[in-house]
Amino acid sequence: MKVKKTLALACAIAMLLALGGCTSGGSSSSSRSSSSSASSKSSSSSSASSSASSAISSEISDLFSDLESGLESSLAESVSPTMSTDFSEIGALDAEALGWGPGGPVDGENRSQGAIAYQEKYGKYDAYFIAPSSEKIYLTFDEGYENGYTADILDTLKEKGVHAVFFVTMPYVKEQPELVQRMIDEGHIVGNHSNKHITYPSLSLEEAKEDLMSLHQYMLDTYQYKMSVFRFPEGNFSEQALALVQSCGYKSLFWSFAYKDWITDSQPDPATALETMLKKSHPGAIYLLHAVSSTNAQVLGDFIDGMREKGFVFSDFA
Numbered sequence: 559m560k561v562k563k564t565l566a567l568a569c570a571i572a573m574l575l576a577l578g579g580c581t582s583g584g585s586s587s588s589s590r591s592s593s594s595s596a597s598s599k600s601s602s603s604s605s606a607s608s609s610a611s612s613a614i615s616s617e618i619s620d621l622f623s624d625l626e627s628g629l630e631s632s633l634a635e636s637v638s639p640t641m642s643t644d645f646s647e648i649g650a651l652d653a654e655a656l657g658w659g660p661g662g663p664v665d666g667e668n669r670s671q672g673a674i675a676y677q678e679k680y681g682k683y684d685a686y687f688i689a690p691s692s693e694k695i696y697l698t699f700d701e702g703y704e705n706g707y708t709a710d711i712l713d714t715l716k717e718k719g720v721h722a723v724f725f726v727t728m729p730y731v732k733e734q735p736e737l738v739q740r741m742i743d744e745g746h747i748v749g750n751h752s753n754k755h756i757t758y759p760s761l762s763l764e765e766a767k768e769d770l771m772s773l774h775q776y777m778l779d780t781y782q783y784k785m786s787v788f789r790f791p792e793g794n795f796s797e798q799a800l801a802l803v804q805s806c807g808y809k810s811l812f813w814s815f816a817y818k819d820w821i822t823d824s825q826p827d828p829a830t831a832l833e834t835m836l837k838k839s840h841p842g843a844i845y846l847l848h849a850v851s852s853t854n855a856q857v858l859g860d861f862i863d864g865m866r867e868k869g870f871v872f873s874d875f876a
Contacts, residue, residue, distance in 0.1 A: 655759035658793035668840040683800035688814040689842035694873040698723040705850035720872045725751035725789040749787040757794040813846035820848040832857040
């Protein structure tokens with residue numbers, strides 16, 4: 559619509575310029591053929607010509623103004639908007655570094671009281687430590703590096719019809735393009751786990767934003783994929799960092815279940831791990847599993863079946 563308006567304005571200006579030329583020329587010719595007329599008639603004709611020219615000039619000026627405005631609007635619409643960050647406002651918030659782990663007491667539904675408390679306190683920043691109490695639960699994987707199990711995990715998820723959130727770093731997406739593309743193609747969410755896996759409270763607000771958005775832009779440029787979910791490295795955050803991430807258009811996804819599964823040369827026993835994962839189930843659970851774990855890859859199918867038998871529904875995070 560803006561382009562059509564611009565073309566119409568350009569054509570109108572051309573027509574008015576031509577009309578102005580004709581009017582001016584006509585007045586001159588009339589003046590020559592009426593050389594024998596009274597001087598008062600010549601004066602009247604000249605005055606009328608001058609008025610017409612002034613009117614045309616005014617219209618042309620107005621159209622130029624409309625044209626300039628239309629072009630500015632068209633250019634503005636052709637440029638993708640960028641997220642602005644008010645560092646002064648965010649900088650006034652608490653910068654204390656806080657660690658996260660859902661251990662400690664649970665309520666009658668087996669839900670971590672610490673997760674519930676943090677959810678109530680920090681949920682306003684689009685942060686999720688635990689989901690609302692319902693049968694819906696969420697499965698997430700952290701991908702610090704590839705240890706040979708992600709393809710098996712994706713196979714199991716596809717077989718079971720479950721979508722997960724895979725949190726990746728810059729090194730991972732550069733080193734594992736086939737797996738990242740498969741995550742996207744199979745309907746999973748690819749989450750931002752930072753560029754360099756540095757705890758954000760240890761960075762300035764400017765440095766943290768640069769780290770976050772550099773991976774965001776790389777995914778956009780390389781995979782045409784827009785990230786919208788973030789997980790803080792090590793779960794280490796601050797109120798400042800939560801507000802910063804939110805200002806960049808992201809939701810922060812923590813977890814309400816995790817266990818010691820990331821030490822690759824000391825993996826938990828599969829049977830014991832599965833028992834723990836099922837025993838700690840709860841409404842609105844957000845499961846964090848590490849994809850480097852051979853145990854997780856081995857028990858994932860049984861875990862999904864077991865949770866479904868309990869009445870839980872694996873849901874897509876939105």
